Each structure stands twice: as structure tokens, then as C-alpha cells.
Amino acid sequence: MKWVRPQINNLQPYVPGKQVTGKVLKLNANENPYPPSPRAFSALQEVGSDALRLYPDAIAGKLRKIAAEVFDVATEQTIIGNGSDDVLTMIIRTFLDPEDSIAIVDPTYTLYETLAAIQGVKTEIHPLNADYTIPESFFKTKSKVVFLPNPNAQTGTLFPLELVERLCNRNINIVVIDEAYADFAGVSSIPLLKKYENLIVLRTVSKSYSLAGIRVGFGVSNSNFISAMIKVKDSYNVNSISQLIAAEAMHDREHFNRILGKIIETREWFSKSLSDLGWKITPSAANFILVEPVNDSPESIMEKLEAAGIFIRYFNTPRLNDKLRISIGTDEQMEVLLKIIK
């Protein structure tokens, strides 16, 4: 339409997982089935008038300090986002001009391409190999910024840190490792920040801390990159209540480790159970699994499950349309699902 930038008129917007409410089993958005730390709820009780009526701490100082402790970096190496999607937007706006490009693999998190398009930046797509490993071409890209989730979105594949080092070592791109699911893998690129100045690592409390509703994510990098990104971020990008809740939840290591352990256990037996039924499982290091069903089409299975009040995710795209993505819930939830599948 008139007035709107051509890039935006042509933009295919990012489609988030369906928002379902009521008495359903929601396994379509990789949310955590367990409640967050009880300390998150205590934080809510302590919200007073000042936290509501005054502007938030613009740099989320207290939360930033706790994040630095948890990630074992200096405070100046961290930035807090309104979810890690906000940090992705900051990266795009800090480092990319319209003549630049980004490089991604496929399949992966589709938001990278959307954000690049909004900035007027091209996206170079490197299809993953048939076993979802990274193709050689990806290590030759000249794109200014490379985005790679590890574990990968949609597939759950964990890429070895040697490959992250291969990307960083070339020192011709900024390498963004999106670790939304890294807690479920127990592997992180954050220690590599000591060696590489072109690395940015993203984290979030959405999945492993069971706090998708509060929108808190982190960028971790060298302090120069972080300073530049702070100039670009919205002045008050994270509200006061989310700052409080995230700080409290991150302090509670015991709760965090407990629900993390449970989800990993459930992922393992559930994967094995589906495999025993003949379904083809993509080995996952995340809180979801990508599976290829047998005897029935993924679309038909999804529809039948929806009729039973169970929501899983189907991507009608070339590399994924023979598969289903199932978020890992509690043991009881996965048993319900398994019974229906059988």
C-alpha cells in the first residue's frame, strides 16, 4: 500500500506457534511444562507502587549482574533484551546496512530472515545436509553476519563447538550463536568469547527457566559490541516486573537444574518410545523433537491430535513437511500423547 516501504509491503511476516487457551495440551511452542521457580512468584508479591509508576532501570543493572554471574562473563559483556528476539533486532540494526547480507542454514529459526528483510538486508540460505549437519558452503560465506541456533531450531540438532570455532576463526563475519535451547544440551559457546572478538551468544529465560511470558533474553559478547548495541536498544526495553522476576528465577539454581533434568529425561524416553513405534527421530539436544511418523501423514496426525485437544507443530515447508515438531512436556503429558498415537 501507499506510504509503506516496499520491503514491508512484500514481507512475509513471521508466524508464531498457534496461541491456544483453555484445557488443552500445548506442545507446539517449546514452552516449559513446569512452573517457574517459586522465587518468581515471590518477586511478583513484592512488586510495589514504585515498580509500576516509575520508569524501569534502563540497562537492567541488577539482572545484568546476575546474568554475568550465571554466564561467567563481565557485566559489560551482557545486554538484556525484551526476549532474545529483541537482541536479534539490536544485532541487525547495529551491524547491518542495506548493502550487507546475512547467512543462515535451512531449516532454522525463520525470524532471522524476516528481521533481515525489515532492515532491507539480503539473506543467503545454506540448506543443511540430509542429516541436518552444516554444509561446507556455510563456512565460506562472506555475509557480514552469520546466524546459527545451537541446538538448531526445528531440528534440535547440536552442532559441535569445533564448527562454531571454524566460523569464528575465519574472522570475516560476525558469528551469532543463538542458544535459546542450549541449557537442554549442556553445551555453550560462551567460553569461546575469551578467544573470539566476532562472536555474539544469545540466551533466554523463555524455555529452560519456564518464563516465556515475561520476555527476557540476553546478548553476551565483547564489551565493544555490547556498547554499540546499547546505543541501538530502546531506552526502556525491559519492564521493571520482568527484570525482578528474571533476576529471582536465575538465582534459583536448584529449581532450574531440577526441571531441566526432568525435561531431558522425558525427551530421552519419549524419543525412544516413538522410535520403537517405527517413527524416525532426529536426535535432539533441545526441549522438542522433530519426528517423521509412519503409517499416516504428519498433517493428518496433527489434525487428529488437535481434535483430541493436543497441539503440536507442523511446518508446511519443503525440508520439514514430512515431519512433526513436538515440544517435551511432563512424563504424564507425553504418556497421554503416546497412548493416542498408538
Place this chain on the structure above:
Amino acid sequence: MKWVRPQINNLQPYVPGKQVTGKVLKLNANENPYPPSPRAFSALQEVGSDALRLYPDAIAGKLRKIAAEVFDVATEQTIIGNGSDDVLTMIIRTFLDPEDSIAIVDPTYTLYETLAAIQGVKTEIHPLNADYTIPESFFKTKSKVVFLPNPNAQTGTLFPLELVERLCNRNINIVVIDEAYADFAGVSSIPLLKKYENLIVLRTVSKSYSLAGIRVGFGVSNSNFISAMIKVKDSYNVNSISQLIAAEAMHDREHFNRILGKIIETREWFSKSLSDLGWKITPSAANFILVEPVNDSPESIMEKLEAAGIFIRYFNTPRLNDKLRISIGTDEQMEVLLKIIK
């Protein structure tokens, strides 16, 4: 530095009002001195596990509906932002390409220029007349987007709606009227949306609802503009708790009207009291006043007040460096301030 876009390297970041904590009188950021609606606190009590662990409603449907009721427009004419600054960013990214420019007056809210610079867009500045009225040149601008706060930031000046109509009527720019302070003026451009398709009005709960901490703002326009902006906005830009709190607070018209009335009353007597002391007052329709002190420099007064634990705002910029901006607190707070000034 290397890697960072030149625009960002050269960017003078927006400087928010100083974040002071502890037992101080904070009159430097135009926050509301009264607690928000009791319904905001009840909303907090009702936040359960699902509001924290699940992703928020991406379009904030319930809040959007309430906003549409309050502003008397269709739901499709509204968009919810993570503060109205987020809506400003959406506007910049939806409508402006690097070859475009924006037009603003001076003095005004300095964030417009910062956001334009991040987008690589030039800013055309039209100095206000000596009495802070709009210069004729502003009505001749060819810039694609025109930003005007009404009442104006920093000065508190209310511009008559006829001038907004003059801007819209030309139909060669998108006219953004930033109504962060409009509730204190009792005048809004929202009814003009029925007549003009190139108008966008911004609102916020930060000031008049005493909810600066939760980051909720609104864009109100024609549904085509809103659809384009929804494509650009971050998928989950407003967290679940803020959506709940804002919706509850907006329902409580009685509380809203009461604290609004009090602030307006206080503004009037406080302005008169300073005027009686010989201070030069800029007539304000907002929740702050811009004043030119006598007998002492504004900087020196600010320093003395800070020593007494009272924070007000001083802008060391050409059009404002002979003045002070004082947010309107409670009667008691303004009496304390007045006593010290005397």
C-alpha cells in the same frame, strides 16, 4: 569501531532522565506521583504459572480491545507497543527508507532524531518560535514523516487541533501526533482519524495511568497502517503481565480521572506560585512545567535541589539551557520544593 555501522558509531544515544533510587523526591522524568489503580495490583495477584511459562498473546488481543474502547476506535485501528517508544520504532521501520527524512520541531522529544539516525534517515529540524509555537516552515516540509508531541515534550505547550489538521490536510506526509501527555490536556487528535488517512496517534499508560514501569503504549491509526506495523513489530513485544495490568488499569476510569484531576490542580497552583516568585512559566498542558528561574542559574538551582534530595531536569541544549523542567508531584511534594526554592 570495526564491524559497527557508521550511523551507530556516530550516534549520540538518547539520554533518559537520571535513575535515582532511595529516599528522594523524583521530579525529573514526568512520572506520576500517585499509585496506579488498585486493579493493577489485583492483576498482579492473579498472575499464575501459565502467564509466566507460556508465550504472551502476540497481538495483546484483550488489551487491544480495551484500548479501542477507551479511544473510541475499531480494534483493528490499534497496536500495542512495549511502551510508545516501541511504536515510534515500528513507525520508523515501517515507513522510512534511508533516502527519506523526518521533520520535527525544536525543542521536542529528542528520541525521534535518534531513532531516525539508527534507521539511516535524516532529520529536518524546525526551531519553534520564541513563544514555542510552530513555525510556518513546519507546514511546508516534504519529509515523509512528521513527528509532533501534543502537548509538546519539554515545553508542555498544547498545539491547537487546527494545526494538526493543517498538517494532515496537505496529505504529503504521515503525521505522527505523540500524545504521551494528552490526558493532562484533555485534547486529542484521535477523532481526526475519521477524516485523515495519513495520521497516527500515539498514547501511553506511562504518565496518566502511573504505569511507566510496565512499558505499554499504543499506536492508533487507520487499519492499513496498523497492519503494516504489525508485520514489523517484534512477535511477542509486550509481556503477559503488562498486558494484564494495563487492561485492568484502563478499566478503572474512576481512579484514572481522580489522579488526573489532582495533577492538573497541582500543576495550576504550583505554576502560579512560581510565577508569584517572579519565575517565568511556560503555560503547560502536561504533567510538568518548564520554568525560567530568577536570581540564580538553573544549573545552580538544580545542584542545590539535588543536594536536598530533589531531582528535577535540566537540558544543557541551546533552547532550554536557561530553564528547568519540573514534573508535577503531589501537593505535599510541590510544597516541599516550593519551600526550598523560597
